[in-house]
Amino acid sequence: MDAAIKLTNLDAGFERKVVVEQINTTIFAGTIAAIAGPNGAGKSTLLHLLLNHFRSDSGRCEIAGVDARKLCPKDLQKIGYVAENRHLPEWMTVAQFFRYTSQFYPGWRAEELQELTGQFRLPVNTKLSALSRGKRMQVALAATLAYRPQIILLDEPFTGLDVLVRDQLIESILDRSADSTVLLASHDLAEIESFATHFSYLNEGRLQFSGEMHQLQMAFREVEVVLREAVEIEVPAHWLNYSSQGEMVRFTDSKHAGVDEIRDRFQGAADITVHNLPLRSIFVELAKQGQKR
Secondary structure, X not given: OOEEEEEEEXXXXXXXXXXXXXXEEEEEOOOXXXXXXXXXXXXXXXXXXXXXXXXXXXXXXXXOOEEHHHOOHHHHOOEEEEEOOOOOOOOOEHHHHXXXXXXXXXXXXXXXXXXXXXXXXXXXXXXXXXXOHHHHHHHHHHHHHOOOOOEEEEEOOOOOOOHHHHHXXXXXXXXXXXXXXXXXXXXXXXXXXHHOOEEEEEEOOEEEEEEEHHHHHHXXXXXXXXXXXXXXXXXXXXXXXXXXXXOEEEEEEOOOOOOHHHHHHOOOOOEEEEEEOOHHHHHHHHHHHHHOO
């Protein structure tokens, strides 16, 4: 499987502050990858590095088989970018914006745009300045999907949108992503879990997890152990947010491979209970662990 995006030993910082540090990950063609993390974790910075808006200090950042620092207009025609804070020319009408944008993309599909315009019920004769945030996001997405980019970068596309608009955006992305790779930075964990195939967690500029969604969900388990008597043990690093109150022990096992390791640590335990965790709970556990460092 070909790599759509590849980051190797990537470091970047601004004004002597490290923003991303030693990032190593590969996003393969045809996947829908999500990246989450606390505010200031470096998610948006990674997208800007991929678009050559920012330059890395060291390492390598590749997108569509090209070093991001060497992207040319022809390469950018293969990449779509939609962001919550992207500025649109508000003096233009929707129709004018589409005509303007179409000039930069030889692969522009008028019939595709017409379908999206109808699906989103976009008022083509209305100025962008008069549209709601949700409508502006739909305009930006329609202008991106109309030329069927190979790679779609989305930065917090769902923030502040109502449920119906979010569903429409997700449906449009899924319908047209069969031949594309999607990289999504978002706090909306419920939406991520519903359609992403791969997930990465970024904290303070470092990747703490990067892999397939089902691997993440298989790896993380909430564990409760009832002891016959209180004991002191050496806690493995992959047991997150460990707490012990008398004969009750709770923690999140981030490399769960069964209960054998737990039994070995707590020999003679009265009861061991293991629960699956939804993505939101995994995110919270990782965030708590990051605050302790």
